[in-house]
Each structure stands twice: as C-alpha cells, then as structure tokens.
Amino acid sequence: MGNTLEDLIRSVVHQVLESNNSLAQSTKLTRSKPIIAANWKMNMTIAKAKDFFEQLQHSPYNYCETIICPSYPLLYPLIEDLGKHGIALGAQNVHEEEKGAYTGEVQIDLLKEMNCTYVIVGHSERRQQGESDEQIKKKIEQVALKSLTPIICIGETKKERDQGKTKEIIKDQLEAALCGIPFGNRNFIIAYEPVWAIGTGETSSPNEAQKIHKFIRGLLAEKLNQAISNEIPLLYGGSVKGDNIKELYRMEDIDGALVGGASLSAESFEAIITALQ
Numbered sequence: 001m002g003n004t005l006e007d008l009i010r011s012v013v014h015q016v017l018e019s020n021n022s023l024a025q026s027t028k029l030t031r032s033k034p035i036i037a038a039n040w041k042m043n044m045t046i047a048k049a050k051d052f053f054e055q056l057q058h059s060p061y062n063y064c065e066t067i068i069c070p071s072y073p074l075l076y077p078l079i080e081d082l083g084k085h086g087i088a089l090g091a092q093n094v095h096e097e098e099k100g101a102y103t104g105e106v107q108i109d110l111l112k113e114m115n116c117t118y119v120i121v122g123h124s125e126r127r128q129q130g131e132s133d134e135q136i137k138k139k140i141e142q143v144a145l146k147s148l149t150p151i152i153c154i155g156e157t158k159k160e161r162d163q164g165k166t167k168e169i170i171k172d173q174l175e176a177a178l179c180g181i182p183f184g185n186r187n188f189i190i191a192y193e194p195v196w197a198i199g200t201g202e203t204s205s206p207n208e209a210q211k212i213h214k215f216i217r218g219l220l221a222e223k224l225n226q227a228i229s230n231e232i233p234l235l236y237g238g239s240v241k242g243d244n245i246k247e248l249y250r251m252e253d254i255d256g257a258l259v260g261g262a263s264l265s266a267e268s269f270e271a272i273i274t275a276l277q
C-alpha cells in the first residue's frame with residue numbers, strides 16, 4: 001500500500017514535470033494562431049487598395065491573425081475595409097519623438113487615433129537609409145508607451161552572411177531593440193528578415209530560418225526569461241509566398257510571416273493565409 005501510494009505520487013510528479021518541460025520547449029503551444037503581416041511598402045493607391053479588399057474571397061480568417069501595414073495616407077481610408085474583413089491595421093514606421101517640429105514625420109498618437117495596433121520598426125529598407133539602432137530603440141519605446149505592438153525587424157545583409165556574421169548581427173540588433181522594451185512588457189513581435197531574401201525570390205530554407213529563429217528565442221530567454229521568450233511571436237520575412245509558407249510555419253520557432261511582394265494582390269495574399277488552414 002505504502003509503496004503503491006509512493007509510486008503513484010512519484011508518477012504524478014513525473015508527469016507534471018514532463019508536461020512543464022514539454023510546454024517550455026514547445027513554444028507553439030503557448031500561442032494560438034499564426035500571424036501573417038502584410039507590408040505593402042510604397043505600392044498601393046486608394047483605388048488599388050479598395051480593389052484588393054473587393055477581391056478577397058476567404059475573409060475573415062479565424063485561424064490566422066492578419067495585419068496589413070499600408071502607407072500612412074491609406075490608414076484612415078481603409079479602417080472600415082479592414083474591420084469588415086477582420087484584418088488588423090499596422091503602420092510601416094513611426095517617428096521616435098512624441099511630437100514637435102519634424103517635417104514630414106508621423107507621431108505615435110496619430111497612429112493610435114487611426115486605429116493602428118501594430119507598427120513595423122527597423123525594417124531593413126529603413127536601416128539602409130541610415131536609421132540607427134538608437135532611433136529604432138526610441139521608436140520601440142514610443143510604440144510600447146502607447147500600448148501598440150512593435151513588429152521589430154532584424155536581419156543580416158548578404159555581405160554579412162557571406163562573412164559568417166549572421167548571428168553577431170542578429171544579436172547586436174536584437175539587444176539594441178530590447179533596450180526599448182519596458183521591463184516586463186511582452187507585447188512585441190520579432191521579424192527575422194535576411195536582407196538578401198527580401199524581394200529577391202531567394203528564401204532562406206525552412207531549416208536555415210529555424211536555426212536563426214531558435215537562436216533569437218534563446219537570446220530572448222537569456223535577456224528576458226524563458227516564459228516571455230516562448231510567448232513572443234517570431235515571424236520570418238523574405239520572399240514568403242503561398243507555396244513556401246507551410247514548410248516555414250511547420251518549423252518549431254516560426255510563428256508566421258512578414259510579407260512584402262506576395263501581399264499586394266488579394267489572390268497571392270490569400271494563398272498564404274489559406275495554406276495555413
């Protein structure tokens with residue numbers, strides 16, 4: 001009897017430990033849906049965007065969290081369309097100061113008023129124009145301060161990759177960005193976008209992308225903690241399409257994608273989403 005009870009307790013403790021362990025390792029269990037974020041860049045007009053929404057066939061997508069990030073002047077005209085299709089609104093950038101004499105820039109309060117819930121920060125196309133880690137950190141602070149979700153982009157160039165510096169670059173960019181995240185905040189997304197894969201048709205193989213995503217997850221666990229690290233969605237970006245998303249999403253640490261070119265037509269956008277059904 002004594003033995004049986006002891007065995008039973010032992011087995012229950014073992015099961016609890018096992019399940020905790022597998023929860024900690026299986027990061028996908030801590031999030032419910034894949035995330036597909038469309039970065040329209042400087043490509044749409046109001047007429048083209050309206051046309052895009054008219055052509056959507058499968059919305060709303062209950063199995064997938066979808067976000068569209070259009071140019072600033074499109075934010076307001078699209079609020080209704082996005083709401084109707086169950087798609088969240090994001091901006092492609094924000095200024096690092098709260099307000100002031102910054103001609104041509106847009107402040108976070110205005111993005112919030114426009115119903116934006118996400119803001120892309122540190123996209124490589126902006127880094128290439130001279131945006132610094134310090135500016136990116138301040139932008140993340142602005143976004144977090146107003147409780148919007150920053151989609152923080154990091155990634156190495158082809159040259160850096162060829163020099164074997166991928167992990168070093170990712171680490172530097174991630175550490176700088178995390179300085180902008182207030183203590184205890186879990187409301188952010190990391191998008192790993194190898195610069196050589198953006199708009200080139202050349203995608204990182206799912207295994208290659210997974211290795212870097214796992215590395216990022218590890219860095220987050222080191223800098224924050226394991227529980228937070230498991231909750232942070234890690235998106236892959238760089239020539240994602242309907243025919244490669246499934247293989248990418250199958251990877252343990254890939255929770256969705258940031259999509260440029262393939263998000264510009266309703267058909268190719270929905271091909272990505274429906275592949276995840």
Ligand code: PGA
Nearest residue numbers: 198199238239259260261
């Ligand atoms: P792409 O762009 O899908 O056209 O490669 C991705 C991005 O720049 O976010």
